[in-house]
Amino acid sequence: MSKCWCRLSTAPLPLDWWERPTVSPAFHRRVKKMITDSEEIAGIYQEISKFPTPLKGCIGPQATLKHGGKYCNIYSEWSQRDLERAEWMKLCREYVVFCDENSIAYAGPSGRCTELRGELMNRDSPSGTRKAVLRRHTNNKGEEKQYLEIWSKTSKDKCINLTVLDKHGKVYEDDQFGCLVWSHSETHILYVAEKKRPKVQSFFKTKPELSIEEKDDSTNDTENDQKPVKQADQFLYLEDWGEGLVNQSTPVLCVLDIETGNISELQGIPEHVSPGQAIWAPTDNGIIFVGWWHIPWRLGLKYCTNRKSVLYYVDLKGNECSQISSGVHTVRSPRLSLDQHYLIYLEGSDVGTHHQCHSLSLYNLDKKVTSTVVKVVDYPTVDGFTGIYCSDLALNCWARDSQRVVIDTAQRSRKDLIVINIATGIVTSLTTDSEVGSWMLLDIQQDLMVVSCSSPNCPPTLKVGFLPAAGQEERITWVTLDETEPLSRIEWKILTFTPPPEQTHPNFPDLQFESILLIPGKNKNIKPPLIVIPHGGPNSIFVASWMLLHIVFCKLGYAVLLVNYRGSSGFGQDSIRSLTGNIGIQDVKDVQYAAENLLKEGVVDSQKVLLIGGSHGGFIGCHLISQYPGFYKAFATRNPVINLASKLGTTDIPDHTMVQAGFDFVPDQLPTPSVLTALLSKSPITNAARVTTPVLILLGEKDKRVNPSQGLELYRALKVRDVPVRLLWYPDDSHSLSKVGTEVDVFMNIALWFNFALDITKAA
Numbered sequence: 161m162s163k164c165w166c167r168l169s170t171a172p173l174p175l176d177w178w179e180r181p182t183v184s185p186a187f188h189r190r191v192k193k194m195i196t197d198s199e200e201i202a203g204i205y206q207e208i209s210k211f212p213t214p215l216k217g218c219i220g221p222q223a224t225l226k227h228g229g230k231y232c233n234i235y236s237e238w239s240q241r242d243l244e245r246a247e248w249m250k251l252c253r254e255y256v257v258f259c260d261e262n263s264i265a266y267a268g269p270s271g272r273c274t275e276l277r278g279e280l281m282n283r284d285s286p287s288g289t290r291k292a293v294l295r296r297h298t299n300n301k302g303e304e305k306q307y308l309e310i311w312s313k314t315s316k317d318k319c320i321n322l323t324v325l326d327k328h329g330k331v332y333e334d335d336q337f338g339c340l341v342w343s344h345s346e347t348h349i350l351y352v353a354e355k356k357r358p359k360v361q362s363f364f365k366t367k368p369e370l371s372i373e374e375k376d377d378s379t380n381d382t383e384n385d386q387k388p389v390k391q392a393d394q395f396l397y398l399e400d401w402g403e404g405l406v407n408q409s410t411p412v413l414c415v416l417d418i419e420t421g422n423i424s425e426l427q428g429i430p431e432h433v434s435p436g437q438a439i440w441a442p443t444d445n446g447i448i449f450v451g452w453w454h455i456p457w458r459l460g461l462k463y464c465t466n467r468k469s470v471l472y473y474v475d476l477k478g479n480e481c482s483q484i485s486s487g488v489h490t491v492r493s494p495r496l497s498l499d500q501h502y503l504i505y506l507e508g509s510d511v512g513t514h515h516q517c518h519s520l521s522l523y524n525l526d527k528k529v530t531s532t533v534v535k536v537v538d539y540p541t542v543d544g545f546t547g548i549y550c551s552d553l554a555l556n557c558w559a560r561d562s563q564r565v566v567i568d569t570a571q572r573s574r575k576d577l578i579v580i581n582i583a584t585g586i587v588t589s590l591t592t593d594s595e596v597g598s599w600m601l602l603d604i605q606q607d608l609m610v611v612s613c614s615s616p617n618c619p620p621t622l623k624v625g626f627l628p629a630a631g632q633e634e635r636i637t638w639v640t641l642d643e644t645e646p647l648s649r650i651e652w653k654i655l656t657f658t659p660p661p662e663q664t665h666p667n668f669p670d671l672q673f674e675s676i677l678l679i680p681g682k683n684k685n686i687k688p689p690l691i692v693i694p695h696g697g698p699n700s701i702f703v704a705s706w707m708l709l710h711i712v713f714c715k716l717g718y719a720v721l722l723v724n725y726r727g728s729s730g731f732g733q734d735s736i737r738s739l740t741g742n743i744g745i746q747d748v749k750d751v752q753y754a755a756e757n758l759l760k761e762g763v764v765d766s767q768k769v770l771l772i773g774g775s776h777g778g779f780i781g782c783h784l785i786s787q788y789p790g791f792y793k794a795f796a797t798r799n800p801v802i803n804l805a806s807k808l809g810t811t812d813i814p815d816h817t818m819v820q821a822g823f824d825f826v827p828d829q830l831p832t833p834s835v836l837t838a839l840l841s842k843s844p845i846t847n848a849a850r851v852t853t854p855v856l857i858l859l860g861e862k863d864k865r866v867n868p869s870q871g872l873e874l875y876r877a878l879k880v881r882d883v884p885v886r887l888l889w890y891p892d893d894s895h896s897l898s899k900v901g902t903e904v905d906v907f908m909n910i911a912l913w914f915n916f917a918l919d920i921t922k923a924a
């Protein structure tokens with residue numbers, strides 16, 4: 161273990177708890193022991209955090225060898241935590257695949273992995289001969305600039321300084337709006353950027369006197385620099401897209417002509433929408449894009465696949481803009497078939513809950529007709545297809561026959577790969593019988609797929625395989641690109657629960673739910689302590705994949721129970737519907753039922769049950785510790801929802817509060833005493849006086865989703881009642897608390913908090 165790491169890991173101890181006069185000298189001795197333990201804990205964290213996560217995989221063009229065999233290269237990008245620098249880094253790895261038309265002779269790594277610096281986005285041209293790169297570079301004056309580069313196989317052919325050109329603001333690189341797309345002809349590049357804003361300054365700014373040389377220089381300024389500055393607008397409020405998208409307000413579609421270097425902003429886009437996720441229409445005659453409604457104001461977009469949005473076509477001159485999708489729903493991920501006759505996209509018909517079961521829609525570009533290929537699944541048959549729950553389709557997802565698409569989607573507590581035939585609507589799984597928990601499509605080219613897969617005890621790895629002919633999909637064989645071993649002495653399984661009769665939903669009585677259990681290797685004499693974790697969401701899901709926090713806790717000797725309570729996505733739309741109006745009751749009871757049932761099996765220590773929950777998982781956790789006093793020995797919560805009434809006016813998604821609490825969201829409706837009373841009555845804060853469990857609260861100051869004042873309300877309620885409580889405040893982090901430095905501090909503090917709690921339990 162490196163010395164530097166120890167500095168990072170020696171998290172401050174909970175002073176206000178263990179300094180209390182009731183704490184014995186024996187306890188202080190144990191605290192000393194815990195400091196040593198903290199180094200061991202940090203070492204395990206450091207070890208496990210070395211496994212990177214795949215971000216993208218791209219299959220290069222096929223080349224033919226002398227004897228007729230073929231090969232292609234695969235380029236992949238991964239993200240990894242750099243604990244020394246306390247930042248995320250990106251690395252790339254390459255592989256080579258030798259194959260014939262539809263089988264793989266050999267596949268494996270080629271060369272070493274290297275760190276990628278400054279690349280915000282990159283995209284190969286359709287022929288694979290050139291690459292576009294969006295780069296961030298900070299010059300020696302500390303000024304950050306964005307460049308768009310065009311690379312050939314051997315050199316950088318063009319570099320355009322977008323910041324100096326000043327045609328628009330920053331280029332968007334997020335998953336919501338962002339794109340970097342080559343035209344089919346490979347002559348133009350399409351991307352999304354923030355609209356250029358007029359310069360603003362104070363009413364009383366004195367202009368500097370220019371020297372003769374400076375005056376001469378200023379004649380070279382661009383036309384834009386000489387535009388009048390706006391004074392009254394210096395402090396004008398600019399709406400943004402909320403949590404995780406705070407610098408994004410008014411996206412525009414931009415087209416670069418590679419030859420001339422000219423950049424133009426696409427005109428003709430309806431005023432009431434913000435464009436993104438754009439692609440080139442067939443023959444480059446226009447652009448197809450998603451437009452998100454921003455009236456009457458912008459509602460937060462991150463973690464919200466339900467926002468009202470429309471698919472449009474606009475011609476390049478901006479003379480014609482037509483609507484492709486119905487316009488009453490939510491749409492995402494338009495993808496053009498290889499023969500350019502069809503467009504598929506995800507469509508959600510319910511704009512209430514934040515995630516939902518999507519349908520797959522098909523637009524026939526020749527006939528200009530839309531149809532539904534896969535419908536929303538309300539209630540899946542046992543072991544049957546549960547519906548489509550992905551937030552985005554892979555950029556390339558079409559088979560070469562232009563009749564089938566490959567999608568990765570949650571299916572109960574796993575993530576599977578499915579193939580959909582657009583003519584028949586038949587859905588076939590490519591992974592149902594696999595032992596792997598989670599699969600993700602990264603790319604498909606000429607039916608060769610590159611996918612990433614992982615399990616709760618097995619770090620991510622890439623595999624390649626040819627999509628078999630239609631109707632024979634179950635014959636697929638996968639070849640692994642990097643060998644990865646599951647971690648020793650960690651087992652996992654999925655547990656299915658049927659709620660007891662008194663807890664079934666009157667309208668949806670047959671719903672089940674699941675949990676993923678991670679359990680440290682078998683030592684029959686020792687029952688591990690248990691950490692129960694309900695997810696945030698509440699309409700998201702834990703899939704059986706590699707998750708750092710959970711695996712490290714398991715390595716430390718804890719069993720971990722990840723609960724997909726009713727209302728999680730992946731189980732049919734009825735499950736999602738069943739939770740609206742029922743939060744704080746159904747979700748809370750499901751989590752408790754899962755925990756108690758596991759205790760009955762006798763595999764974990766029933767006296768050492770702990771609880772973690774963030775966001776809505778914090779809401780559930782806080783209800784649990786007040787409703788089941790003594791059951792949980794300690795609770796750790798990230799940005800918890802504590803008071804729905806006060807949250808309504810402080811979140812970027814007030815609609816979420818209303819809908820989950822069982823009300824309609826009407827933007828112009830002002831809060832009424834009856835609504836606020838109902839919201840308060842469903843909130844954990846009302847039962848805070850019953851809490852005795854020690855609580856660790858972790859808050860991100862920049863959280864736009866759940867304002868940190870929520871966690872503060874809980875802190876104050878517990879502190880005044882002398883309940884052990886400790887609050888950590890992360891000034892530079894937001895809702896997900898996912899900065900590398902934050903994440904490690906959060907983990908270490910939770911681990912120490914649980915150690916203290918269990919030691920105290922032993923002493924009592």
Ligand SMILES: CSCC[C@H](NC(C)=O)C(=O)N[C@@H](C)C(=O)N[C@@H](CO)C(=O)O
Nearest residue numbers: 463514695696697698700774775776896
């Ligand atoms: C009142 S916010 C509810 C949680 C939030 N959902 C929305 C619609 O904003 C959300 O998804 N937050 C994530 C950080 C989250 O909760 N992630 C889960 C993992 O899926 C978690 O347990 O952290």
